[in-house]
Amino acid sequence: MSAPKVLVVDDEDDLRELLEITLLKMGLDVDSAADLRTARACLGGGAEYGLVLTDMRLPDGLGLELVREIAASGRNTPIAVVTAFGSADNAVVALKAGAFDYVSKPVQLDQLRQLVLSALQLNGPTPVPRGDAVDSRLKGQSAAMQALRAQIARLARSMAPIAITGESGSGKELAAREIHAQGSRADRPFIAVNCGAIPEALMEAEFFGYRKGAFTGAADERDGFFQAAHGGTLMLDEVADLPLAMQVKLLRAIQERRVRKIGATAEEPVDVRIVSATHQDLARCVEQGRFRQDLFYRLNVIELALPPLRERLDDLPVLTEAILARLSGTGPRATLGPGVLDALRGYSFPGNVRELENVLERALAFANDGVIHVEDLALKGAKVAEAPVRADPVVASPPAPAAEPLPADLPPLPDLTVLPANLPEYLERVEREIIVRALAQTQYNRTQAAQLLGISFRQLRYQMQKLNIKE
Template identity: 50%
Template sequence: MNNPLALIIDDEPDILELLDMTLGRMNINTRSATNLTQALALLNSQRFDLCLTDMRLPDGDGLSVVRHIQQHCPNTPVAMITAYGSLDTAITALKSGAFDFVTKPVDLQRLRELVNSALLLSRPVAEPAAHDADDPILGASPPIQQLRRQIAKLARSEAPLYVSGESGSGKELVARRIHALGPRACHPFVPVNCGAIPSELMESEFFGHRKGSFTGAVADKPGLFQAANGGTLFLDEVADLPLSMQVKLLRAIQEKAVRPVGTQQEEAVNVRLLCATHKDLALEVAEGRFRQDLFYRINVIELRVPPLRERREDIALIAQRILGQLAHRAGVKVPAVDPDCMERLSNYRFPGNVRELENILERAFTLCEGDSITAADIQLNSSPIPGDEAALTQIDSLEDFLDDIERKALTLALEETRWNKTAAARRLGLTFRSLRYRLKKLGLED
């Protein structure tokens, strides 16, 4: 089997020699370029398993290399070499498609880790299957197919990733899938609910502590960063971190090192950071509850998980999987779902998303008396519909009733578009001016 081939791009002879020697000791063959023109010529003439490029080149910049590789040879991982402290430049490179970055002066241990991870990614990527047996994300709707494609691409990066989505939409499943498809899959995936850790214990939980550092510290204990070393650390509900902890987290991300409580020595850690929250992080920043510098650092790339109401065609498949799991645990036959029951489920908005669907079906599975689940078993509340004779008794004032329906529709459209009024107006088929008028009329706008 031939040795891997790497392209090194830098106009400093000392850096080229250092990189060539380091990769040579790893049994990696190299080709060198000192400017953008030479680099593009080499990329067009042969296939590389890895590319390392300096940011500043005599006739261009490393971002041009990144974009060229993304367009013409996307299976080649490319890492950026940046000056120390130029993290903004590194983040720009990651957003453009770089796999990772290393700063000057080059830390050889960090470089070797980066190269080993990159070589695991140099194999071609297969298109994700709609029904991969190992994929915990169910569905074949267009939003889910798009999500799978994004996951497959983002799994090949080391960039910090922010997974956004409503409560119960499956953000942790997405994070686990990204880990499983990436080069860190054989290392730990450590999920953390940031809102569940008492503030006084956060530093110890995240960074570990030494014996005797505080009352109750009867032995050395590694933290969550150390537990995830080599793998992925998933911080769920990251918006719940107090500001004091946000400062410490930012330093750990920047320095790639943590300092356990009770010691002055820092420990290097190598983790990929994935974060999630159901809150609007940009709004949290604007209102002073989340640090802007930390927001920029963890939000290099955002991946949105669609709510269940945007992929209604997946509800039947998800319901069958949930009922199959419930029946397996109970040791009974999987109950059928009556057509009218499935229609009710398909038309329900599921504000709690997949988690709410699980709760509804678990309750129905427990309470149903026959071999099938009916509409009565799922106990969904529905608003009265105009024209329903039984519902007319619930209407005291037609004008108030219609205002209430309009108010709910406007609120739902604004929530779906994150209170972007232009997008909400488009969603409802209204002009922006008409939307503003209706919001004011119904007391939804100051």
């Protein structure tokens, strides 16, 4: 079997020679070109290239033209660009145009080798297709889901950063895992990080790691998320919750592909593909000054929007079957009674698929003999008037108390004849009651409850932990 062939396009003789020698030492066959005209002749000569590596600036044009031509031709050949140091904007433009990845000057050979290996894996043995709904983590046969899976299959071939948007519970992490599983990094680590759950004081240590003795309590050296995901994918979930100070450090790590542990004097290279996710509108966060514009452009190279469940209700049969199979475990399979699917279709599902899982899990706890009936769902606002009545009488579960509408302002204090003996405890009880009512009203969707109360998601999570409020 012949060695994979790589086309190197660069007008700098020294750099082109360095790239050729490096690739030859890797056991690859190399063709080279000093301009666009020669590169086009090589590509049109019938040779099958496993990778095209081109400089951005060439004597007769831009390497970006080559990127667009290869992308438009329908070839599966990955193309990577070499950009000048600090030219992050050029790299983003190239990735948007269809480039597989980029490497910055001066070229770091270890980074180059990793890029080449990742690109050649895409042209290796054809992986088992995961686009089919049966094998995909993203269940459903609706037009929206079929289009989503097709888009994921295309995105998996690139190393471009992806920003996944969608409402809470719509499956953003599942989509990120699917992108990782179908890409060339499938056998490497996938690290998912909830940016909103890390205390601000610990963020730098969690992301970049630290040396032994770097601070009080650092008894051993520890790797951060970037080192743990080296060679694989790092998912930044709820990235909009990152404080501005951390956004600056994250931007540098993404651009330079190097990180420095706390207490270290030297940076170390890291090779990770960044996938970010948020339910917030990042563009609006930029306008409000809560998110850096430069970081937004680095993360939002390609946007992947997930449809909410209410826009793909045709997928309910497939989703409920998969969820009930998981909930039933090794025991008898739970089933749906008459009218249950119609009742589910009449509900808006503000919490999306995650809420559907919670609804079915709660209903299964009340169901008799593993058969879920309409009244077991306890859906608020669903169209269940025409639901059939059970043939056999059963003991009905107590109805959930209806959540009272929250006041527009803080609730007035009661007319106390005796002042509370312990004011902090009294205020905690009042605060606990208000948070519990907000959670009940939103069916324990914490994001919506925080919006209802006019506080941030992080504040609500902190107060729930402080007051020991369990979901």
